Amino acid sequence: xxxxxxxxxxxxxxxxxxxxxxxxxxxxxxxxxxxxxxxxxxxxxxxxxxxxxxxxxxxxxxxxxxxxxxxxxxxxxxxxxxxxxxxxxxxxxxxxxxxxxxxxxxxxxxxxxxxxxxxxxxxxxxxxxxxxxxxxxxxxxxxxxxxxxxxxxxxxxxxxxxxxxxxxxxxxxxxxxxxxxxxxxxxxxxxxxxxxxxxxxxxxxxxxxxxxxxxxxxxxxxxxxxxxxxxxxxxxxxxxxxxxxxxxxxxxxxxxxxxxxxxxxxxxxxxxxxxxxxxxxxxxxxxxxxxxxxxxxxxxxxxxxxxxxxxxxxxxxxxxxxxxxxxxxxxxxxxxxxxxxxxxxxxxxxxxxxxxxxxxxxxxxxxxxxxxxxxx
Amino acid sequence: xxxxxxxxxxxxxxxxxxxxxxxxxxxxxxxxxxxxxxxxxxxxxxxxxxxxxxxxxxxxxxxxxxxxxxxxxxxxxxxxxxxxxxxxxxxxxxxxxxxxxxxxxxxxxxxxxxxxxxxxxxxxxxxxxxxxxxxxxxxxxxxxxxxxxxxxxxxxxxxxxxxxxxxxxxxxxxxxxxxxxxxxxxxxxxxxxxxxxxxxxxxxxxxxxxxxxxxxxxxxxxxxxxxxxxxxxxxxxxxxxxxxxxxxxxxxxxxxxxxxxxxxxxxxxxxxxxxxxxxxxxxxxxxxxxxxxxxxxxxxxxxxxxxxxxxxxxxxxxxxxxxxxxxxxxxxxxxxxxxxxxxxxxxxxxxxxxxxxxxxxxxxxxxxxxxxxxxx
Numbered sequence: 247x248x249x250x251x252x253x254x255x256x257x258x259x260x261x262x263x264x265x266x267x268x269x270x271x272x273x274x275x276x277x278x279x280x281x282x283x284x285x286x287x288x289x290x291x292x293x294x295x296x297x298x299x300x301x302x303x304x305x306x307x308x309x310x311x312x313x314x315x316x317x318x319x320x321x322x323x324x325x326x327x328x329x330x331x332x333x334x335x336x337x338x339x340x341x342x343x344x345x346x347x348x349x350x351x352x353x354x355x356x357x358x359x360x361x362x363x364x365x366x367x368x369x370x371x372x373x374x375x376x377x378x379x380x381x382x383x384x385x386x387x388x389x390x391x392x393x394x395x396x397x398x399x400x401x402x403x404x405x406x407x408x409x410x411x412x413x414x415x416x417x418x419x420x421x422x423x424x425x426x427x428x429x430x431x432x433x434x435x436x437x438x439x440x441x442x443x444x445x446x447x448x449x450x451x452x453x454x455x456x457x458x459x460x461x462x463x464x465x466x467x468x469x470x471x472x473x474x475x476x477x478x479x480x481x482x483x484x485x486x487x488x489x490x491x492x493x494x495x496x497x498x499x500x501x502x503x504x505x506x507x508x509x510x511x512x513x514x515x516x517x518x519x520x521x522x523x524x525x526x527x528x529x530x531x532x533x534x535x536x537x538x539x540x541x542x543x544x545x546x547x548x549x550x551x552x553x554x555x556x557x558x559x560x561x562x563x564x565x566x567x568x569x570x571x572x573x574x575x576x577x578x579x580x581x582x583x584x585x586x587x588x589x590x591x592x593x594x595x596x597x598x599x600x601x602x603x604x605x606x607x608x609x610x611x612x613x614x615x616x617x618x619x620x621x622x
Numbered sequence: 623x624x625x626x627x628x629x630x631x632x633x634x635x636x637x638x639x640x641x642x643x644x645x646x647x648x649x650x651x652x653x654x655x656x657x658x659x660x661x662x663x664x665x666x667x668x669x670x671x672x673x674x675x676x677x678x679x680x681x682x683x684x685x686x687x688x689x690x691x692x693x694x695x696x697x698x699x700x701x702x703x704x705x706x707x708x709x710x711x712x713x714x715x716x717x718x719x720x721x722x723x724x725x726x727x728x729x730x731x732x733x734x735x736x737x738x739x740x741x742x743x744x745x746x747x748x749x750x751x752x753x754x755x756x757x758x759x760x761x762x763x764x765x766x767x768x769x770x771x772x773x774x775x776x777x778x779x780x781x782x783x784x785x786x787x788x789x790x791x792x793x794x795x796x797x798x799x800x801x802x803x804x805x806x807x808x809x810x811x812x813x814x815x816x817x818x819x820x821x822x823x824x825x826x827x828x829x830x831x832x833x834x835x836x837x838x839x840x841x842x843x844x845x846x847x848x849x850x851x852x853x854x855x856x857x858x859x860x861x862x863x864x865x866x867x868x869x870x871x872x873x874x875x876x877x878x879x880x881x882x883x884x885x886x887x888x889x890x891x892x893x894x895x896x897x898x899x900x901x902x903x904x905x906x907x908x909x910x911x912x913x914x915x916x917x918x919x920x921x922x923x924x925x926x927x928x929x930x931x932x933x934x935x936x937x938x939x940x941x942x943x944x945x946x947x948x949x950x951x952x953x954x955x956x957x958x959x960x961x962x963x964x965x966x967x968x969x970x971x972x973x974x975x976x977x978x979x980x981x982x983x984x985x986x987x988x989x990x991x992x993x994x995x996x997x998x
Contacts (some may be wrong), residue, residue, distance in 0.1 A: 287714025
């Protein structure tokens with residue numbers, strides 16, 4: 247996979263000078279210092295990502311939703327039926343999922359990518375007669391690395407080569423989207439049972455205990471949660487034994503190795519989007535736990551990629567908070583969302599646009615002063 | 623003011639049946655229960671406000687920014703120069719304030735209302751040659767009740783008649799905006815020193831101590847903060863003495879009485895927008911401390927108005943949190959904003975739109991199921 251190694255070698259740090267110029271510009275605005283709160287830090291980050299101040303205002307956001315299935319599903323970590331991933335994908339392709347609705351509201355395109363589903367969903371594609379194309383429905387990109395992962399409790403979820411290919415999928419998608427004019431990438435994922443590998447990756451990378459990063463996913467019972475925590479712990483113990491490290495030292499493993507051990511394919515693809523966005527100097531808005539697990543993999547492979555990230559929201563999944571702390575990200579929204587699909591990332595798009603726009607369009611103290619009449 | 627009394631007598635509760643229909647509809651969506659978090663409660667509220675499910679998706683949001691000056695400014699509660707209010711208004715009219723930029727981003731119109739400034743700012747109006755009208759610049763509505771309030775420490779900020787006229791200003795503006803097609807009202811305010819009367823109103827209505835609801839406004843020093851807290855306490859003691867009640871029992875006073883005692887004119891006007899929006903069954907998104915003080919006044923006059931409110935964000939001002947708790951509101955954003963102008967309310971507009979849109983456009987479990995092929 248020369249292309250991934252090439253990408254990693256070419257990835258540059260964000261532009262600290264542009265961030266400083268943004269902070270300086272914000273200080274000149276006609277407002278009390280710091281009164282735009284998180285919008286100011288976000289504006290500086292966007293300048294640093296773009297390498298100029300003011301940064302461009304993203305006009306063509308896109309959410310890339312990666313789908314994959316998980317061998318660990320067979321452990322009983324999700325109340326959903328097998329085939330739920332395919333149903334979710336079909337729903338997005340028909341335009342009726344939450345991510346479609348939110349994307350329409352914020353003017354974002356939706357791309358669905360099969361990175362490794364067990365089934366193959368037929369793209370309704372040209373059969374549609376609504377004439378509204380991609381903005382109404384999702385578009386399906388077939389990029390299946392393999393049909394679901396293996397069970398992370400008993401064996402590596404993926405081979406190292408498959409793990410790297412999944413990252414390559416996201417990297418290629420990001421590249422293509424930016425080539426097509428996308429200037430803000432939002433990550434999303436779907437996959438029945440995928441909060442289990444995501445929590446495992448978060449635990450491995452951040453060092454937080456499994457119990458602290460494992461949540462209720464799609465709404466599981468106390469009993470199933472205990473089972474899920476045990477599954478995450480078993481997986482981490484298996485990986486630690488296989489690599490002769492302590493379970494508390496799993497963060498010493500490389501990002502692609504952790505991805506191959508724990509999965510999954512959509513998480514790897516998100517990692518690729520993060521790397522691809524950073525390479526093209528386009529900000530990447532990450533969504534919930536699955537996306538953040540992908541971001542952790544990306545940042546382990548390319549630490550400089552962290553500064554290209556924007557955290558769309560604080561998911562209800564506890565592992566999301568662990569991941570954001572590790573990545574130094576402050577979420578824009580905190581609305582108890584826990585759906586995935588990119589919904590929380592997409593909902594934050596207008597805030598990202600506003601932060602960039604403020605840097606372009608606010609008056610500075612020099613040009614705001616006007617004579618005010620004292621007559622009534 | 624027969625018109626205000628008439629409005630208060632005609633204000634109806636929100637429609638609980640529509641809220642229940644929304645909750646029922648959300649339960650039928652193809653997603654885990656509750657996984658859209660605060661968007662679900664918001665959707666139900668919008669249905670209740672509109673009296674139908676799904677509620678309309680607001681397509682014509684407007685932010686009404688009320689400006690007023692304050693006699694208490696002379697106590698030294700703000701680091702800004704006298705005349706700052708006029709400069710802020712002029713900046714909005716030129717389109718260079720934060721509220722203009724955010725409103726442009728979310729597609730909201732901006733209306734600036736002089737509810738009681740000391741000075742009068744000339745509207746650049748027709749002199750503009752950018753041909754872009756209200757969406758680029760603000761529009762100024764002259765509705766000055768009086769030129770600033772009196773000093774709340776030494777006397778009532780307003781007469782009762784003036785206080786009620788300021789509410790009437792907001793009520794009329796809301797009515798006119800809805801007549802013109804606005805379907806989502808966002809409140810904003812500007813006024814040098816106005817976090818002092820706002821904090822005093824919050825303390826009086828919620829019963830929280832002055833120290834707990836008084837913040838740094840536009841960024842004041844520790845010393846000035848102590849002064850500001852003492853000023854709020856003095857004001858509350860004066861009012862308590864004047865009405866022969868304990869300072870802890872000020873919430874027994876009527877909303878218009880508290881407004882007259884503490885001010886200010888822009889706070890009263892926001893109260894009028896809240897009542898006017900409720901009367902027209904249009905949701906009202908409130909911004910920070912000044913807007914929330916207005917909402918408290920409105921809800922004291924018309925308790926049913928509380929259910930028409932949406933809290934755009936959690937301002938850094940501690941009194942905002944006190945007010946939201948009292949009003950039973952959960953803020954949509956928490957981004958450490960502290961600018962006022964309606965900025966945090968306006969930034970939440972796409973979230974309100976998305977919440978309504980989800981109820982209209984998400985597929986229900988009945989229509990989402992599709993056969994998924996198992997071939998690869």
